[in-house]
Amino acid sequence: MSRKNALAAAVAAALALGTVTLAATRSTAAASTSSSARPGAGFRAMSADARGAAMRTADREAEALAKSLGFGTDEKLVAKDVLVDTDGARHVRYDRTYRALAVIGGDLVVHYGANGRLTGADQAHRGALTVAGTTPKLSASDASDAAVKHAKHVKNARTETSDGSTLVVYAVGKVPVLAYRSTVTGAGEAGPASREAVIVDASSGAPLDQYELHQGVTGTGTGITVGQVSIETTQSGSSYTLTDALHGGTVVYDSYNSSQSTPKQNAKAFTKSTNTWGNGTASSRESAAVDASYGLAKTWDFYKEAFNRSGIRNDGKGAPAYVHVDTSLLNAFYDDDCFCMFFGDGSSQNSNTPVTSLDVAGHEMSHGVTAATANLNYSGESGGLNEATSDIFGTMVEFYANNAGDPGDYYIGEKLNMSGGYMRRMDNPAADGNSLSCYSSSCTDHGGW
Template sequence: MKLRKSLLAAAVAASFAPAFAGVLPDNMMAAPAQPMSLEAKANLASRLEARRSAAGLDSEHGYKMREQHPGANGHRILRADHTFQGLRVFGSESVVVTDENGDIVSESADNRRNGLDSHRSARATGKAAPETTAAFSADEAIRIAVSRTGGKTHRIKPEAELLIWPVVKTQRTAAAANKAESALNATDVEEVVDHYELAYMVKTRMNKDGRPVFRDTVINATTGAVIKQWDALQTVVGVGHSQYNGDVPINTTLSGSTYKMLDSTRGVGGTFGGMAITNANHSPESNPQAGSIYTNSTNTWGDGQQYISGGSTTNANGQTAAVNALWGLMNTYDTLKNVMGWSSLDGNNTATYIAVHVDNNYDNAFFDPNCKCMYIGDGGSSFNSLGSIDVIGHEMGHGVTDATSNLTYSGESGGLNESNSDIIGEMVEAYARAGGTGTSIPLTGNDWMMGKEISKSGQPLRWMWKPSKDGASKDAWSSTLGNINVHYSSGPNNRMFYFLAKGSNSSSSSEMYSSYLNKQPLAMTGIGSDKAFRIWFKANTTKFTASTNYANARLKMIESAEQLYGVGSAEATAVKRAYAAINVGTDVDEAGAGSGVSISSQPNNVTVAAGGTASFTVGATGGTSPYSYKWYRNGTQISGATSATYSFTAQAADNGAVFNAVVTDSSSPVKTATSNNATLTVGTTQQTEKVVNGGFESGTSPWAGSTGVIGNYSGQSAYEGTRFAWLGGNGSTATEALYQSVAIPSTATSANFSFALHIDTAESGSTAYDKMVVTVKNSSGTTLGTLATYSNANAASGYQIRSFNLLPYKGQTVRLHFNMTEDSSLQTSFVVDKVSLQVQ
């Protein structure tokens, strides 16, 4: 397609200068901040020192101010590295928010320095501060790094920084000590510092076999051993374009009689004094050169077609890649500026540039943090020109991260780094497709697929809603997530953001379904792209540190949502649910979801003789299981009484005591229900036990039915003694029954039937696949009454005492029946012990 004629291009260009429609949201970032004065820096340094002292850190610990950018409501964001004896502690830093007076509003810190102590007693433990004098020079460290990289020539002079390296290990929390590996959630593990090493951080930016080899290498400054190394080249493939967008207005500059692809209305300073598009003219990927700004005799550019390999880079066909780049860069700038109030990539409105036509048939694009610029290839075997809006937004997103959180491009933080760029790419695409104006991100317009337009096969680089569709990315967190390529470990966070904006689906056949969402409603509700992006952007720019992982990202996202929209808000709840959907944190109910809790079975009045067992049981329904219980005696909570049944040995002094229970569900916010009162009467008449061998310690007699279930089997344990009755646990179709006949005197004034029951299962969900029914039958086997039905859905740790009143059956000889049925797969065990019928 042809672009608009020169007069129209010039006229429309003016309308695309940064402008705001309507009133700005109050969470917009401020205008670029002026550099801090020496007095302001000294004032802030003293405030930080006071915080250090309050945290119990001595004078060997300090702060080194690094980055500064504007925040919302006139605030200033400062990033300060933590130091020890003047050396930076890698990954330990503070994100400090200050107001206009320089007062600290908040501090988000990763304190990996807290174990640093140089005292001799501390060093004896092997986990304190190392010696801070290196055994060899920085030049030797660079030599070691280069030898491990294999590069040929340096594109940029290498750097070596002596620092303290925290050797971090991942360990389970105490609560997750016995969890199966496959059942671990991101919040079940934590990163702790095992010990510290003196190290060189060496940054090499080299060329090898025609390719850039950018590496960050950590070298032990005592032994010379390489501790860690990772790829530092931030590409879109892990993996413009009027070619993609038809006729588009672009902002250019007229210099004399020549038009230049220089947008002086977006950004200041930088290499070219504005946002510029330059011609790399096939300079090699290993050492691309920006080249000169595109120029033209008219203000009509490009032919809208894919670049013809080997052709001119400056004719109409060659200009199309530049059109793609400028259009993408303009929309990225406007999205950040108009929606977030964020000026350019660094927040301080520093101009950047994009160089197109890198190398020959180059199937990639990358952001270079050294020039704060982007390089784009023409595509080769897999892609067309890599100048689509979402790809440019992605690479420019690396620039935002570079200026703010600087997420380390390795491990889980590297995945979050890549995910941030995918998120920005999608939001820029949505904003541009809606016309590129206004102060909000629309919910529609983007395709939630990264790089689909550039793909020759029609398959995108990444699917946001179902990352695993590419065959390598992950849909959810696992303990091995940090060990894979950052383009694939970004998957879970991409899915989180999609769910946060768009919601999920409750059908297991849907690609938008998550098995980790088990609260109400099963399909979580999205909050829209605009709110989701504001929460994410605030977290990345004002709370994330370089070492933020998935679990920490969740916490900081919740904080951001609560600060923007309120504690307990639908937006904060959505963040919790979106992260739960990727196995980071547990799921919660949405406000108003599900029914309230109600008492389904009230505790009964109990009459026992002194020395007998008094048992009170409550049942609940509704809300969100599992439930928790609190029992009260005469209005005072009973310590340790936290099960559905409360049992104890009654004494004469307990006569007349009143008991009730409060049941709480697992929703957020929680729902509760309070039971009726039940009164305990302690009589003087001795109770009589009617069940014989209720603890199964004397063999099987007089029990009848499937008596083979009685015994002492490995895999289960008794409630008391050593033996029990284990019904079920087969994992295949089975029917088992156990019963005993008892006579209840016609003169009985109480008849309390009770037993201890433990249920465990391999089933999942709330469907009752395996069941045990407790009934009362007459001597011929006719059911007189069903006392309770239990299933795999009632599984719980430990035993619970179940209690029932059998006084309605006085004067009869009855059978107490336990009948179990199990389906064809996945076991459920019903373990019964301490069966008792006490009659008075």
């Protein structure tokens, strides 16, 4: 958790430090219309085979479910994701189609109890859809021209092809309408190739909606320490990356064991064709990335909710994060020179458990906040306060996240398989044999590190 070096000992001002180094999701569920209280038991880790079986079950249930929810015969549900709580409750996200056309605003999440009974559903549009017809008055080319005209989020908008508009049912309003969804490209917040979706009425070409496409989608990840969670990703064509647009465009990279002195040397973005990441073990390089992505999102959300702070520098920009740094690195660190965070894979001291736990992510991102606000140089007493502040806020993030797989406590790094069960203790700092439980004027370095 030092900024560039393996961290050393001693603390200041009744705040815990130690000698051992260490280092949101936000759901996009449909608007709630009828749901039951959820116990918050936390998600169960599922293997690829188990998840595949759960998806097949969800697809088999789709027809009967659609009827029970009062949907029409022209509508179908397609399972998109399944999460299972540790208590056996199940949550299935469905996409909705109307005469084989995608329904924008028709998605829903259905909840089942551990006994398999339906307990509730969160729906964006309740009841059957009724559309006058599925034959458009406008051609796809006309719709593309209208989309370019109505684009708001990019300048000098253009479409890649004249017929690149897709017929859909737009059900966001009270009355569903036949529409075209087009993708336009131009200069915008994401750079010169920013992308925007434009929805136009298929009869008149009138604009119905516009939104930027660098916004994230919700994927499913299984981390080593946080278990199965929802994480924000970004879709580009048929590929997904661990880019969290909802939290400032935070990107998690695989360092591919680049050395600690040059951790970005071999780095590559995590990219894949499906939006399911990790398997809960170190055998998948994605698992540590899930931990980091989830932890950084939760830290962002904590600072936003508690202090109305938008990111490390309060400018809405996310900091890049790199996992799998170096070999046998039992450390993580923040570097303000590159506005980056780096996470090692652990060592034989902790059974090679990646140093990407929730309190570690909160700790490292908090180093960035300190660098942006307090200017606590990393030496002497100010260095002690710097490190202690990160421990304190990392602990608060853990309580804030309320993750059943890693509940809030006063231990630092308790999920990292350390021989003593933790790296540091906030309730009794001196218990680690190196930290101080209170400030002492006898410290030769004034309580620093």
